[in-house]
Amino acid sequence: MRKLLITGTAILLATALGMGVLLAQKVHGPRIDAEKIRDTVKYLSSDELEGRGTGQKGGDAAADWIAAQFKSYGLKPAGAKGSYFQDVPMVGVKTLAQTTFALVPKDGAPVPLKNLDDYVTSNESQSPVGDFDAPIVFLGYGIIAPEYQWDDYKSVDLKGKVALLFVSEPESNDPKFFKGKALTYYGRWTYKYEETARHGAVATLIIHRTDLASYGWDVVRNSWGAERSYLQNDGTPKLQAASWIQLNVAKKLAAMGGLDLDKLYKEAQSRDFKPIELPVKLKAHMASEVRPFTSRNVVAMLEGVKQPGEAVLYTAHYDHFGIDSSRPKGDNLYHGAVDNATGCGILLEIARVWAGTKPAPPRSILFAAVTAEEQGLLGSEYLGKHAAQLPAQPILDLNYDALAPLGIPEEVEVAGAERTTFYPTVEKIAKDYGLAIKPDVHPEAGHYYRSDHFSLSRVGIPSFSISEGMKFQGHDLAWGEAEAKDYVTNHYHKPSDEFHAGWDFQGLAMMASFGYELGAAAVSQTEAIRWLPGDEFEKAQQKMQSKGIDGEALFARRPDLRPVSLDIFVYPQLTRQALIGGTVHAKGDGRRRLVD
Numbered sequence: 001m002r003k004l005l006i007t008g009t010a011i012l013l014a015t016a017l018g019m020g021v022l023l024a025q026k027v028h029g030p031r032i033d034a035e036k037i038r039d040t041v042k043y044l045s046s047d048e049l050e051g052r053g054t055g056q057k058g059g060d061a062a063a064d065w066i067a068a069q070f071k072s073y074g075l076k077p078a079g080a081k082g083s084y085f086q087d088v089p090m091v092g093v094k095t096l097a098q099t100t101f102a103l104v105p106k107d108g109a110p111v112p113l114k115n116l117d118d119y120v121t122s123n124e125s126q127s128p129v130g131d132f133d134a135p136i137v138f139l140g141y142g143i144i145a146p147e148y149q150w151d152d153y154k155s156v157d158l159k160g161k162v163a164l165l166f167v168s169e170p171e172s173n174d175p176k177f178f179k180g181k182a183l184t185y186y187g188r189w190t191y192k193y194e195e196t197a198r199h200g201a202v203a204t205l206i207i208h209r210t211d212l213a214s215y216g217w218d219v220v221r222n223s224w225g226a227e228r229s230y231l232q233n234d235g236t237p238k239l240q241a242a243s244w245i246q247l248n249v250a251k252k253l254a255a256m257g258g259l260d261l262d263k264l265y266k267e268a269q270s271r272d273f274k275p276i277e278l279p280v281k282l283k284a285h286m287a288s289e290v291r292p293f294t295s296r297n298v299v300a301m302l303e304g305v306k307q308p309g310e311a312v313l314y315t316a317h318y319d320h321f322g323i324d325s326s327r328p329k330g331d332n333l334y335h336g337a338v339d340n341a342t343g344c345g346i347l348l349e350i351a352r353v354w355a356g357t358k359p360a361p362p363r364s365i366l367f368a369a370v371t372a373e374e375q376g377l378l379g380s381e382y383l384g385k386h387a388a389q390l391p392a393q394p395i396l397d398l399n400y401d402a403l404a405p406l407g408i409p410e411e412v413e414v415a416g417a418e419r420t421t422f423y424p425t426v427e428k429i430a431k432d433y434g435l436a437i438k439p440d441v442h443p444e445a446g447h448y449y450r451s452d453h454f455s456l457s458r459v460g461i462p463s464f465s466i467s468e469g470m471k472f473q474g475h476d477l478a479w480g481e482a483e484a485k486d487y488v489t490n491h492y493h494k495p496s497d498e499f500h501a502g503w504d505f506q507g508l509a510m511m512a513s514f515g516y517e518l519g520a521a522a523v524s525q526t527e528a529i530r531w532l533p534g535d536e537f538e539k540a541q542q543k544m545q546s547k548g549i550d551g552e553a554l555f556a557r558r559p560d561l562r563p564v565s566l567d568i569f570v571y572p573q574l575t576r577q578a579l580i581g582g583t584v585h586a587k588g589d590g591r592r593r594l595v596d
């Protein structure tokens with residue numbers, strides 16, 4: 001008996017292998033329909049929606065249309081003021097040609113740098129002008145990671161200064177140290193800007209090295225030359241100049257300070273590394289065009305019958321690159337069929353089936369089509385940071401981003417699931433579907449940090465994306481790999497990511513069904529889903545769950561007791577019914593008592 005089935009039966013889907021793939025279906029409810037996914041993909045990637053650009057007409061039309069679908073399924077609005085929308089306040093910032101950078105040595109003439117050739121920069125603080133003339137401090141990797149006893153900052157004062165650092169993270173083959181070859185979030189450029197800004201830096205120069213960044217200068221130049229979108233300032237520290245510099249410029253800069261960049265790189269590999277203030281300043285004039293606008297996440301809910309305050313969340317981004325007016329007409333509309341009309345097609349189909357499922361699940365189900373993923377996971381970041389606005393608190397996020405409609409897969413990718421207590425369930429359901437779980441073959445590329453589920457992970461919610469692997473029925477692995485390579489080289493983030501009439505959507509239906517089953521298991525699970533002990537998101541989850549629970553305050557009326565450690569067990573999650581366990585020392589006499 002498959003206890004994962006909620007309402008009873010399953011159908012056998014005949015496969016080319018002559019075996020059966022179990023697709024769970026509801027007796028009392030609609031079934032996942034591959035053709036409905038096809039229709040959604042075709043419509044969302046059509047010329048009518050103009051590439052669904054963030055802050056553009058097409059993006060807004062897509063959001064309205066998705067909301068209308070949620071409504072037609074009978075799902076409740078989960079947005080502001082009884083609507084299906086969560087407003088995401090954003091700002092577009094374009095660095096103007098009047099912007100100037102110069103390296104000014106203590107002695108000698110200033111060296112002006114050339115925008116786009118020598119550096120790229122963007123004013124994250126979202127003000128139209130910024131001027132500074134500040135000393136440059138070399139920070140190694142600019143990482144603080146207590147779990148690896150790593151601190152590149154030591155006691156340096158970065159206030160008002162310019163941070164110079166390498167992208168990526170200390171070299172490692174040890175899985176216990178920065179996850180070996182795999183890239184952790186500490187290696188991503190987004191982390192570097194966040195951490196240096198938290199330390200008060202006015203600007204940050206990330207040294208670009210193709211091998212460390214895993215992409216060339218042309219990619220940096222293209223993506224930073226145009227307008228960049230940000231969430232509107234929320235009070236978190238922001239840099240006036242978030243920048244990258246070319247490797248050769250960094251070498252020159254080090255030499256101006258009498259240092260050798262290759263040697264500095266070696267020194268940065270050590271825990272003993274200390275920041276070095278160079279006898280060189282960066283004199284900058286930042287000129288930017290700043291354009292505030294509002295984009296929207298589209299959110300809907302199916303209310304649970306037992307614990308409606310908790311929910312499984314499904315996400316997929318609906319935005320793409322829209323119309324690029326700098327390109328010739330006829331070749332300037334980014335259709336975004338695979339990326340990510342496919343994920344939206346799956347999200348909507350899961351929503352439709354859940355809406356029709358009888359009886360309704362014990363916990364709630366939330367559906368979020370998020371905006372501005374292509375701008376840096378911004379819609380999901382806003383959703384994660386403002387999860388408290390949602391009518392139910394997510395206990396798990398299942399995300400879909402860019403799935404290839406190539407037929408029935410024999411593999412599934414669920415990278416990140418293995419880091420949670422939910423993994424045995426994922427393994428079990430994958431097995432039921434005859435799907436092998438494909439390991440992340442390029443962990444060094446840090447894919448986990450490049451899609452929307454990461455925005456939910458970083459606020460503590462166990463999250464991962466569901467995708468097909470490379471092996472499809474009736475084809476060998478090489479075929480799947482060749483198809484993937486063709487997509488990445490010729491169509492990924494290009495206008496030619498278009499709908500094809502010959503596409504086979506059965507595999508996407510299977511991925512939808514698989515995700516439905518995972519959700520069904522999670523909504524009725526009695527045990528809380530957690531990050532495994534020691535995981536980089538474990539602390540965020542504890543923090544999220546302990547919000548409003550102040551350990552010290554609990555003992556306020558017992559001045560003889562002093563809590564020295566608190567482990568917070570919260571179940572149900574995010575409720576007031578928290579059980580707090582830990583160790584409390586009696587003040588003064590050193591006697592130890594345990595308090596429940």
Ligand SMILES: [Zn+2]
Nearest residue numbers: 339340374493
């Ligand atoms: Zn994309």
